Amino acid sequence: MSAPAPEVLRLERVGKRYPMGDTVVDALVDASFTLREGEFMAILGPSGSGKSTLMHILGFLDSPSTGQVFFDGCPVASLSERQRAHVRAEKIGFVFQAFNLLPRLTVRANVALPLSYHGSPPADAEARIDRALALVDMTHRAHHRPGELSGGQRQRVAIARALVNEPRILLADEPTGNLDTKTAAAILDLFKELNRLGRTIVVVTHSSEIAGHFRRQLHVRDGRVTEGGAA
Amino acid sequence: MKRLLSGILNGLGEIWGHKLRSLLTICCVMLGVASMVVTTGFMEGFFSGWERSLQEQGGVEKITGSPRALPERQAPLAPASRGFTLDDAEALRALVPTLDVISPEIDFPGARLSRGSRRHEVRIQGVTNSIFEINRYEIARGRMFSALDFADRANVIILGSEVVRECFAPGEDPLGRYLDVAGQPYLVIGVLQHYERLWGTYNTLQWKNKIAFVPITTMATKLRPTDRLNWLNMKARDLSLLRESVDAASNVLAQQHRGLIDFTVTTNEQQLASFSSTKAGFVIGGSAIAGVSLLVSGIGIMNLMLASINERVREIGIRKAVGATPFNIFSQFVAEAVTLSLIGGVAGVGVAVGAIKLLGTVLPPGSAPLLAPSAFVVGFAFSVTAGVLAGIYPAIQAAKLDPIEALRYE
Structure with missing residues (x-):
């Protein structure tokens, strides 16, 4: 067996507590795992299990209360809000259940959005947008607005937006939750294709059927993370 | 510079998205600026007439x-x-x-x-x-x-x-x-x-x-x-x-x-003294009017921006998720407020020019307002100031939003 791929993210005993009224809720307890380059992983758990909290920490939307997070080997546990925004702009691509496109912007402008928040906008911005649109097969709809697209098309645009900054990780939160079975299958196929091209992809879902498509599964229950068997 | 331009363009898009509401706010700023420029014009007309009449009588020397x-x-x-x-x-x-x-x-x-x-x-x-x-x-x-x-x-x-x-x-x-x-x-x-x-x-x-x-x-x-x-x-x-x-x-x-x-x-010093004290009174009165106009326009803009933030919590969440820093969000909202007030300011100066021209043909020359160049500068500065001041508070509110909460918002 060859040497393991370089690690992207490593969590060591990461915990997250929220004050809720008089009590404190442990949303995440001692989560430890390593995510390597090129992995195709599902985080599986029922609603309220803590999987959203885990995704927020992986996506730098939130900081952990305890424990250590390493990104590319560097400890990044406590970043300021501004620093986390920079990481999101340059290293993470998000895909959401509700697509979350900006309705007033065209498809192209939606895809371009993350680039406008880059510290130094890349010189090949236009080419990157074209590439991302071609990858999800949405070039012909570049000048439409999200309202004129079907659900599957909107999710493709959202995926293009997540890819345009060439992120280290593509994070998807229930990406097929709002789609019919056939469209959902097409989106999953797109993820598989992207992974085959080398993207590191993490999908959060409550459906074990969808999780079954992924090579690696993490189960989250009551804030505790356990490794599931490879499919 | 490019960011500022894109901020203004984005602001224009938002303004176009809420035509009626934006129009009402622009009207606030427009009337404020117009009333200020016309008032200043009346004062200029009045005092330049007085000053000349003092000159005709031999001047202050x-x-x-x-x-x-x-x-x-x-x-x-x-x-x-x-x-x-x-x-x-x-x-x-x-x-x-x-x-x-x-x-x-x-x-x-x-x-x-x-x-x-x-x-x-x-x-x-x-x-x-x-x-x-x-x-x-x-x-x-x-x-x-x-x-x-x-x-x-x-x-x-x-x-x-x-x-x-x-x-x-x-x-x-x-x-x-x-x-x-x-x-x-x-x-x-x-x-x-x-x-x-x-x-x-x-x-x-x-x-x-x-x-x-x-x-x-x-x-x-x-x-x-x-x-x-x-x-x-x-x-x-x-x-x-x-x-x-x-x-x-x-x-x-x-x-x-x-x-x-x-x-x-x-x-003629006595005349001059009464001239100066009357002028000072007018300037104070005029500034008070300008201040009230500024306040009214500012309230209008702030109201619009706060309403617009409530509608756009989700947008703010999305922007933050794809990498917008709090400062990016802050400047976006300030740029929108300034764009709004700038449009109002330009419209107000236009209305004022029209009103002064019209009054000039209707009123006798001695009491007609003058087009004072300084009034335009002040009117312009005034509208931008109103925009910035009124935009700051809503923009801080927007920048402070937690992206997780904002994305959950329906």
Whole structure:
């Protein structure tokens, strides 16, 4: 067996507590795992299990209360809000259940959005947008607005937006939750294709059927993370 | 620069997205700016008129010497009082170097002019050529008095435009013709410019047209045989020398009159002081109006921005998720507020220009507002300031939103 791929993210005993009224809720307890380059992983758990909290920490939307997070080997546990925004702009691509496109912007402008928040906008911005649109097969709809697209098309645009900054990780939160079975299958196929091209992809879902498509599964229950068997 | 531009473009998109609401807010700013520019225009018009009328009366450097009754403690000496004479003018010229114009004047009110069948009553003044400088008269045609006119006590006369109108047929050239003054023929050697500044239909400068001048020597020997002057007006070389000149002139005159204080020496300072204090009052009042307008526009903008943030929590969440920093969000919202107020400001300046032009054709020139360039700068600065100030609070609110909460928001 060859040497393991370089690690992207490593969590060591990461915990997250929220004050809720008089009590404190442990949303995440001692989560430890390593995510390597090129992995195709599902985080599986029922609603309220803590999987959203885990995704927020992986996506730098939130900081952990305890424990250590390493990104590319560097400890990044406590970043300021501004620093986390920079990481999101340059290293993470998000895909959401509700697509979350900006309705007033065209498809192209939606895809371009993350680039406008880059510290130094890349010189090949236009080419990157074209590439991302071609990858999800949405070039012909570049000048439409999200309202004129079907659900599957909107999710493709959202995926293009997540890819345009060439992120280290593509994070998807229930990406097929709002789609019919056939469209959902097409989106999953797109993820598989992207992974085959080398993207590191993490999908959060409550459906074990969808999780079954992924090579690696993490189960989250009551804030505790356990490794599931490879499919 | 590119970011600012894209911020403004984005702001325009948002404004277009809420047409009615944005229009109402823009109207707030527009009316605020317009009312301020028009108010300033009215003040400019009013004060420039006042300032000019002060200038027409000789400006602030003018010193008026006029005779008056002796004070009570000197009353028994009344028979010794001889009033102003031409000698006093000579003494002032010799002894007070800070005066650059000295104008002795003898009045002949209600003098009868006649020419053929035309008769006219007018105020004639016996003067030197200093009168033209001190009271701002300009000869439109003909000439001033010459040294020979004074030496010969010549029968020559310079007429105001109203006198010309009364004594000559339209189109008739008065120069070189004769008029009868108190039964003697006088040669017309000059005609004064016509002065006009309307306040309503009333010409506030008509007094400058209803006048005629003869050499002071002619007046003193032929028309009013007297050596008493009605006025001895002076002008200081410079405003800074005014006080000094008044004191020096008073001393010289007291010495000339052997200690009898049968004269007063006054200046236009009182008028100037009331001018300044009125102007200050107007400026304070105007600033208060501007301040209220600023507040109203600011409230309008802030209201719109707060409402718009409530609607756009999700958008803010999305932008943050794809990498917008709090500062990116903050500047986006400030740019929107500034764009909004800038449109209002430009529209307001446009409305103000229209209103001032319109008022200029309807109102008489004396009371019409002026287009003051400074008002545009202020109006512009004002709208941008309102936009920035009103945008800051909503923008901070937007920047503070937690992206996780914002994304969950329906």
